[in-house]
Amino acid sequence: MINWNNLDTTISYQELSKVAPVKLAEVMSGENGAERVRKYSVPMAEGMVFNYASRPVDEAVLGALANLAKETQLAEKFEALYNGEVINTGEKRMVLHHMTRGQLGDAVVADGGDKRAFYTAQQEKIAAFANKVHNGEITNAAGEKFTTVVQIGIGGSDLGPRAMYLALENWAKVNNTFKMEAKFISNVDPDDAAGVLNTIDVAHSLFVLVSKSGTTLETLTNESFVKDALKNAGLDPSKHMVAVTSETSPLAKSADYLDAFFMDDYIGGRFSSTSAVGGAVLSLAFGPEVFAQFLDGAAAADKTAKNANILENPAMLDALIGVYERNVLGYESTAVLPYSQALSRFPAHLQQLDMESNGKSVNRFGASVDYVTGPIIFGEPGTNGQHSFYQLLHQGTNIVPLQFVGFRNNQMGKDVVIEGSTSQQKLCANVVAQIVAFACGKDNEDRNKYFEGGRPSSIIVGDQLNPKTMGALLSHFENKVMFQGFVWNINSFDQEGVQLGKVLAKKVLAHDTDGALKVYSDLLNI
């Protein structure tokens, strides 16, 4: 029996609030600090580890968090989710994105069939299509191979797939699995589509139109923009486009597309990178085998997330420490700082994943909550960020918890030795140095050169960023966000906050405005 209760009504949260806070600068110093780094480390899927030594926890805090996990039934709620309960209470939908990469529990039957079989069938259909594009069975009208794939989508149909593409582009190039260059058109700003079209050869481009409902205005607008460009080049748009949509969407059976691949209402946009939304573009860019490895990595991390012991479940542990930092210690933001240029857009994806899921003020039953929920998420790759906003992170007046990601090896295997170390060593040395600098600080009589320390961080470490570790990394954060939503007793799977803007934008376009809306519209010459 699962109980859905607000965080502030739980006994364990009251207990957690009373635990003496950890003095991070103190406990991370000397041999004690070394011991913490050895001890506070959890294996993750695909050989990675989640090291939380520099987060503000000790045995007392961890004990309270374990109680909180138990009382809020995190493992049971996850089980209910993957077994097909209607967890998305706002939209009255199941939440099945885990099933795109594996069967974690019972079979789930809906829409007249087994959902795992449905997702697998879509992946196989995509794989067959991609293979035909790669081997030249599917070509442009002139019988020439497609060389470029362009995803047209916005939000979850853009940020996740784009981040994954950038993460694996160079890896695929050096591992000889790079098939087609990918580009992305998302913004309704016409300069976005025009700018991308300016850099590609449309005659050899295949466009993937992604819209679950088939009604996303930005995406349909950009589709028209692209169709015009194809027609102007004397090409037949229907021979250059595929659709990723739901089976009930107007796009599903249209003759406007070479083929259509399906997702469904049980997969939210921000959780759709492992569905056909990511599958089509990534399989076309890197080959279906690479996409399959990516799914394997995510599936392996999902399995780890089933563990009810928080010390053996990095996603659950990360989630709980985050709640402690947010609700007890009062930190408002979290920075995601991957020390990997390939992860340059991963923070933007996590920004959506986290903020759209947990930026809520009502619980899953629609009642206001009396505590803070999802934090602000931002980030850029290191070492770049060190030369940018880290000043505030080190010496600003607010504390921002940090999530580092680092890899022992680079992707492309090219390096240079300067001053006795490789660039990869410098990269790793920097992330290690930052963790300790943030945690321990440094005294100085000159207060301008004084570092208070006590600034928490954790690090996820892997051998290399590749399809499997990328999948595991993605799953880690998806599951972290899910567990936090459970703790806060909110529905992490709807997004009613985006609706009002849509309604008002329609009014503006219909010139059905008054008051401030009218004067602003005049200011923009609409």
Add this chain to the structure above:
Amino acid sequence: MINWNNLDTTISYQELSKVAPVKLAEVMSGENGAERVRKYSVPMAEGMVFNYASRPVDEAVLGALANLAKETQLAEKFEALYNGEVINTGEKRMVLHHMTRGQLGDAVVADGGDKRAFYTAQQEKIAAFANKVHNGEITNAAGEKFTTVVQIGIGGSDLGPRAMYLALENWAKVNNTFKMEAKFISNVDPDDAAGVLNTIDVAHSLFVLVSKSGTTLETLTNESFVKDALKNAGLDPSKHMVAVTSETSPLAKSADYLDAFFMDDYIGGRFSSTSAVGGAVLSLAFGPEVFAQFLDGAAAADKTAKNANILENPAMLDALIGVYERNVLGYESTAVLPYSQALSRFPAHLQQLDMESNGKSVNRFGASVDYVTGPIIFGEPGTNGQHSFYQLLHQGTNIVPLQFVGFRNNQMGKDVVIEGSTSQQKLCANVVAQIVAFACGKDNEDRNKYFEGGRPSSIIVGDQLNPKTMGALLSHFENKVMFQGFVWNINSFDQEGVQLGKVLAKKVLAHDTDGALKVYSDLLNI
């Protein structure tokens, strides 16, 4: 006589704290709201306007802010700055970035010459060099024209120039001033350099090495990486590289470069886009005339920033409202949301500009301050953000002030009409709708569909993003950050917070570690 006092010692700040807060949802509704939008608007340089109707101000708040501006002597402090006072107290340096684009006050003589003449001479030298590259007087060893320019730099030598390049790339293409494609290498991650080199033709590439000191480890490492690639291609690196550095740097007189262009210690990296740091790459990419227009736009906005009347000085007004939101209303973050795909990396630049300048806990004399200073800055272009993190902005438990930017016209002149409106109209309708949605909210019995409103924003509106408006926009934010630093009585022009990490990274690379640092180093296999 200028007085440098902490914010909390001023009378006007005490007064400001006592003014009744504005009920934004209320005042922005109905005809009152329309009147606010008409009234709370300030002309900016280059035909733009700063509209602050949806910020939480009224006549009482504005009156108190005017008193604060007067008491903290913002206009006098700016005057002292551009006339060459040592405003950067930490490093005991003048702050002269405004002089790269114009003479605002007295002549400033230093390093044996007039500084305005020095900056102008560098711009002329760059212009002459760029023209020779464009007309084929300077070529590769085979006598072929360079087609690509690659900036090697990090932090301020990367984020600003990169954001400006992306902002003007498509504009230059449609206005026939596009000369060379630009790429950027910044991260010490070897995959960054290797990835960029993989996409260019090194034989026709010109590299711009940017390091003020000539000792930035990331940049020198990437220089070596690039030189290896050039040598491996049988090319002479010294025929493919120029340096942007200070006259006293080891790079200044080196035979390793085709030419060297100078900046100096009076220009901080994050304020260097209008110096040779931005000048070389932008002049090579778009031609010196375009860079000159960009400087003109910035100079025009600088002139506006001299005005002591806050209602006629958008940068000063924006700064003061920001301080009110930060220190009195307690908001911790600010989002920058340009409705222009070309400004995709402008938020990343502003993130450095603002957080590195004002993320400080000590005043300009090195004493701790008892109030909060610079906020966290993040952002992505709209409409993309609407499908991502706006959920939290609308319905999350914390309020985040927003800075919108919008343009009436796109850059490339291509558009499509869908459902009776162009993409550009949809883009503008969306930003207008968002402002009102955030400010006014919307009641709903279903609390999951309820919008509280009262979420502040302002918008900067221009006709089109082009070199002049880009320059004015950049200057607006530079001066805003400067004025906020004055109000907080901090030194916005040093960055001691980046030092500790550097020191510890060196220790790691020298294997001179113990405690936590050693165990983390082992974890990363360093």
